[in-house]
Amino acid sequence: xxxLTWLLxxxxxxxxxxxxxxxxxxxxxxxxxxxSWTAPLVxxxxxxxxxxxxxxxxxxxxxxxxxxxAARRTPPSEGHSTLIGQGTPxxxxx
Numbered sequence: 261x262x263x264l265t266w267l268l269x270x271x272x273x274x275x276x277x278x279x280x281x282x283x284x285x286x287x288x289x290x291x292x293x294x295x296s297w298t299a300p301l302v303x304x305x306x307x308x309x310x311x312x313x314x315x316x317x318x319x320x321x322x323x324x325x326x327x328x329x330a331a332r333r334t335p336p337s338e339g340h341s342t343l344i345g346q347g348t349p350x351x352x353x354x
Contacts, residue, residue: 285300291295298346 280302283305285301286298287301287304288296288298289304297304
């Protein structure tokens with residue numbers, strides 16, 4: 261199974277590497293007010309992907325803060341520890 265996952269990772273890497281090699285021609289991105297940016301197509305695609313990741317992560321920040329505040333306000337229930345593996349071991353079946 262370990263070799264299969266490495267083979268899959270290698271296939272994905274070489275596919276993306278071939279994509280990058282095949283898309284080296286220049287692409288022009290036109291912005292507002294007559295500004296433009298010219299770069300290799302693979303750089304434009306990578307920048308769009310990175311921008312999407314950043315916008316998605318920033319969009320999730322308010323929900324993370326809300327959940328952290330709710331978790332701090334809620335006291336841990338009795339008999340359960342806040343950390344996994346800390347607490348009394350189960351006694352059923354003994």
